[in-house]
Amino acid sequence: xxxxxxxxxxxxxxxxxxxxxxxxxxxxxxxxxxxxxxxxxxxxxxxxxxxxxxxxxxxxxxxxxxxxxxxxxxxxxxxxxxxxxxxxxxxxxxxxxxxxxxxxxxxxxxxxxxxxxxxxxxxxxxxxxxxxxxxxxxxxxxxxxxxxxxxxxxxxxxxxxxxxxxxxxxxxxxxxxxxxxxxxxxxxxxxxxxxxxxxxxxxxxxxxxxxxxxxxxxxxxxxxxxxxxxxxxxxxxxxxxxxxxxxxxxxxxxxxxxxxxxxxxxxxxxxxxxxxxxxxxxxxxxxxxxxxxxxxxxxxxxxxxxxxxxxxxxxxxxxxxxxxxxxxxxxxxxxxxxxxxxxxxxxxxxxxxxxxxxxxxxxxxxxxxxxxxxxxxxxxxxxxxxxxxxxxxxxxxxxxxxxxxxxxxxxxxxxxxxxxxxxxxxxxxxxxxxxxxxxxxxxxxxxxxxxxxxxxxxxxxxxxxxxxxxxxx
Numbered sequence: 001x002x003x004x005x006x007x008x009x010x011x012x013x014x015x016x017x018x019x020x021x022x023x024x025x026x027x028x029x030x031x032x033x034x035x036x037x038x039x040x041x042x043x044x045x046x047x048x049x050x051x052x053x054x055x056x057x058x059x060x061x062x063x064x065x066x067x068x069x070x071x072x073x074x075x076x077x078x079x080x081x082x083x084x085x086x087x088x089x090x091x092x093x094x095x096x097x098x099x100x101x102x103x104x105x106x107x108x109x110x111x112x113x114x115x116x117x118x119x120x121x122x123x124x125x126x127x128x129x130x131x132x133x134x135x136x137x138x139x140x141x142x143x144x145x146x147x148x149x150x151x152x153x154x155x156x157x158x159x160x161x162x163x164x165x166x167x168x169x170x171x172x173x174x175x176x177x178x179x180x181x182x183x184x185x186x187x188x189x190x191x192x193x194x195x196x197x198x199x200x201x202x203x204x205x206x207x208x209x210x211x212x213x214x215x216x217x218x219x220x221x222x223x224x225x226x227x228x229x230x231x232x233x234x235x236x237x238x239x240x241x242x243x244x245x246x247x248x249x250x251x252x253x254x255x256x257x258x259x260x261x262x263x264x265x266x267x268x269x270x271x272x273x274x275x276x277x278x279x280x281x282x283x284x285x286x287x288x289x290x291x292x293x294x295x296x297x298x299x300x301x302x303x304x305x306x307x308x309x310x311x312x313x314x315x316x317x318x319x320x321x322x323x324x325x326x327x328x329x330x331x332x333x334x335x336x337x338x339x340x341x342x343x344x345x346x347x348x349x350x351x352x353x354x355x356x357x358x359x360x361x362x363x364x365x366x367x368x369x370x371x372x373x374x375x376x377x378x379x380x381x382x383x384x385x386x387x388x389x390x391x392x393x394x395x396x397x398x399x400x401x402x403x404x405x406x407x408x409x410x411x412x413x414x415x416x417x418x419x420x421x422x423x424x425x426x427x428x429x430x431x432x433x434x435x436x437x438x439x440x441x442x443x444x445x446x447x448x449x450x451x452x453x454x455x456x457x458x459x460x461x462x463x464x465x466x467x468x469x470x471x472x473x
Contacts, residue, residue, distance in 0.1 A: 011132035016190045018141060020183055021125040022148040024088065027179050028118055029148075031095070032060075033156025034163075034172045041169040048104045055108050058223040063115035063120065065409035066216040070208055070259050072123035072402025076196040080128035080398055083120055085187050091117025092180035099173035125404035126385070131194040139329035144322075150404050161308075196395035207252040207260045214249050215406065217242030222413045231422060247433035262399050265392060271400065272336070273456040274388035275407055277449045281342060282411025283385065284445035287419035291438040292370070298429040310362055314374030317417060321378025326386060331379045334387035334458040341379030342450035348373035349443035353436040376446075384408075387457065415445075439450065 039053055075083045101107040126145060133141050143338025163171035221238035228235050253259035266272045289311075297308045329337050351369045388404040389397060419438050426434035 009134060009249065011192070012139070013190055013192075014129065014132040017129045017132060017192070018144065020187055020190055021129050022145050024121055024125050024183060025145050025180065026032045026152040027149045028091070028121060028252050029152030029177060030159055031114075031172070031176055032057075032228030033152065034160030036212075038160060038164060038169040038172055041164050045169065046104050046107075048339075052104055058107050059113050060115040060118070061409065061413055062216060062219045062223060063112050064119045065406060065413065066212050067116060067119035067221050068123055068402045068406045068409065069211055069215070069399070070129070071120045071398075072398040073203075073258075073260055075120075075124045075127055075398035078204075078255055079193050079195045080124045081187075081191045081193040084124040084191065085126050085184065085198045087117050087120025087124060088180050088183050088187070089117070090114075091121060091123035092177055092184070093117075095173045095176035095180070099170045099177075105212050107338040111143050111360060122405050122407060126389075127398040127401055128191055128194065130389070130397055132192060135390075137330055138389065139334070139383065140323065140326040142326055142382050142386040142389075145382060148319075156164075168240060169252070179437075195392070196398075200353065202258050204256045204259055207249060207256055210245055210249040210252055212258045214242050214245035214294050215410065219243070219410060219413050222410075222417045225417045225421070230417075248273065261403060262396060265396060265400055267404070268391045269456070269458050270391045271388050273453060273458075274384060274404060277338060277342075277453045278384045278388070278404060279407050279411055279450035280445045281380065282408045283415040284345070284449070285381075285415065285420070287415035287438065288345075288373075288442040289446075290416055291419050291423070291435055291442065292366075293454040294423070296362075296436050299358065299435065300362070302360070302362070306362065310367055311370070313367055314370040314377070317371055318378035318381065321375060322382050325379045325383055329383050329386055333458075334383055334390060335453060335459055338387060338457065339450045339453040340374040341383070342453065344379070345373050346443045346450060347444035348376065349446065350438045352439045358432050388468040 034055060039056075042048065042056070043053055071083065071087075091114055094110055094112075094117055097110035097113055098107055101110045102313060126142060130138055130141065159175070161171045217238050221235050221242060224238065225232065225235045230236075250260070250263070253263050255260040266275070293307065293311060296302045296310060302310075324340075325337055348369050353366050353373070355369060385404060387402065389400055392400045418441065421435045422438050422441055423429055426437040428434055
């Protein structure tokens with residue numbers, strides 16, 4: 001039950017707590033992006049195939065996606081701080097184990113441990129601090145976290161390259177350990193405990209395995225489709241079983257007093273709209289970035305020393321814009337920012353096939369187009385989470401955030417698989433027409449996200465909507 005006198009100013013220590021969580025955001029994103037740079041070094045060191053190495057990323061993504069909902073539910077029920085701090089510890093242990101693992105199977109196993117920590121951190125890092133901020137400033141807080149994440153995406157490959165050159169690929173995992181130690185040392189003093197006061201701590205012993213297994217099977221099928229193809233019998237079987245489990249999971253969630261998925265949250269129009277919009281957006285986001293990276297390296301045959309800086313300019317713009325977008329969303333609402341940013345992204349991917357050819361035109365054509373998309377990402381990437389949580393009662397922040405992030409995680413994985421499939425079906429990585437097909441797909445998904453938001457998201461800011469509803473409460 002919400003308080004009748006909502007907070008109007010940040011709680012004492014709110015800025016310090018925000019620093020702790022944004023530091024973790026930066027760490028996790030740097031780690032994920034730096035792993036890609038380490039692939040050739042790991043392959044050479046362990047004499048492993050590209051398919052085997054892919055499980056270092058795929059195993060991590062599947063584990064995170066599968067556990068987000070249960071982590072959010074436990075955080076709301078038992079305490080966000082109580083879960084966040086152990087999550088950081090698990091992430092640290094997983095990082096250390098990955099750094100010392102002597103074989104590929106042990107590296108993949110250690111990454112799964114790291115993923116458990118990542119799945120706990122993702123829904124709790126924001127949920128543990130948002131109750132300390134008034135509702136009309138939460139988009140700014142989430143925007144700052146989003147800016148930190150965008151900066152981590154840019155810094156990750158650069159930091160990874162420096163560490164690998166100076167030491168070895170193992171250094172990108174060792175670097176997590178001292179940072180986690182700092183967070184573990186200061187978090188108990190800086191973070192305040194919060195939870196859902198109505199929660200009893202009961203766990204749905206049927207709904208949890210149903211939901212977790214359904215998400216895991218769907219994500220496993222998506223990942224396996226990259227190497228096996230969408231018409232592979234085991235892939236189809238995994239996908240069908242996962243899809244069949246979802247209606248059972250929803251049925252169970254509608255009947256349990258404390259379900260894994262809180263369906264009543266979808267009664268909030270902003271949350272319902274965000275869930276639909278972010279699904280389309282996520283199907284495009286990683287797919288577009290992957291297509292651009294492959295285009296520069298395979299079709300234009302550019303070395304990584306030129307590809308990295310070219311791909312890094314747009315995220316720097318996004319990191320600069322994201323906090324400003326958060327503050328603007330707190331004042332005018334999320335609808336136009338999300339729709340406008342998604343339209344800019346759709347425009348950028350529509351321009352790629354119109355302006356680019358097989359001739360290398362990196363800094364005078366490719367990079368300027370990516371800047372249009374960079375503005376769009378800065379206006380949207382952190383605002384999706386803020387929009388989804390804008391009208392959600394404080395007691396349900398952990399579960400609500402976990403649900404949105406689960407949709408994102410599945411969308412990211414599916415987007416990559418679809419882009420790989422489209423590239424192969426249209427001629428492969430060395431054919432310009434194949435990239436045209438992927439760019440059209442990505443642009444269409446961004447356009448769909450913009451239209452869904454325009455048509456379904458409520459107008460005004462969350463403060464305006466709260467005032468409108470006040471007489472009825």
